[in-house]
Ligand SMILES: [Ca+2]
């Protein structure tokens with residue numbers, strides 16, 4: 001059973017699944033760092049005003065953090081995988097089983113208001129600015145970021161804290177922030193005047209009105225995405241690399257490294273590089289009864305959702321309808337980051 005499947009299913013047995021995930025996936029120990037700076041104020045939502053009457057293809061630089069955002073017009077699409085798309089995934093994933101994709105079905109019509117979404121994942125330089133204003137706070141027992149996180153003697157964290165100041169490691173300023181908890185991601189988005197995308201918004205930005213399997217279309221192309229390609233260096237059993245392509249990055253890539261992998265609205269890196277936290281709680285049956293207009297996800301839960309796959313994942317896990325459930329009270333890891341949205345109607 002693949003990693004995504006472990007976390008998308010069987011929530012009744014979530015603890016054993018978590019232990020199995022920890023066994024299968026090299027990852028840092030989950031430990032909570034104390035808040036180490038004097039900044040303790042909670043970021044409050046600022047009011048920002050996007051351009052009036054935007055049009056398809058328009059971009060906007062968010063004043064709070066300099067992020068380039070792309071405009072996603074109001075529209076509708078089929079959220080979730082069709083039977084044909086599941087069959088396409090299973091053609092790539094010979095060990096896959098059809099029932100593992102049941103939580104990504106049925107495909108169902110969703111209508112969304114317009115919104116702006118970050119062109120790329122939030123980068124280390126941006127997240128450091130946030131931490132240096134508000135400190136590395138803790139929510140639900142977990143810090144926003146785990147700087148210097150590592151596993152098995154290998155350090156993965158790309159942000160360091162020196163004398164209470166957070167700064168990216170040299171050369172990693174424009175890499176996606178990793179080792180960030182759902183709470184850290186949500187707090188950052190509030191700080192810039194936005195919020196995390198809903199699952200439906202994220203998927204619409206990736207798949208578009210036609211519901212494509214990948215942001216660029218329906219056919220996999222390993223030159224358009226940072227995934228588990230030929231340059232992948234982990235050698236654990238079950239983590240075989242894909243020798244058909246060399247995407248140029250053994251692990252993370254600077255954001256925006258694959259401009260030809262842009263989605264219909266101009267967003268980059270929605271497939272691969274790092275998974276992205278979204279706002280919704282996870283419910284494996286949610287697609288069967290979710291509302292048509294602007295679905296917000298279940299009202300409560302214990303598992304949040306990440307989207308899009310990462311440098312760590314094979315080609316069938318960077319398809320844009322995939323859902324990964326991760327517990328927000330423990331997960332900060334080297335293959336999960338995030339991006340934000342700014343709704344037109346707050
Ligand atoms: Ca890669």
Ligand SMILES: [Ca+2]
Nearest residue numbers: 269270272274
């Ligand atoms: Ca991504």
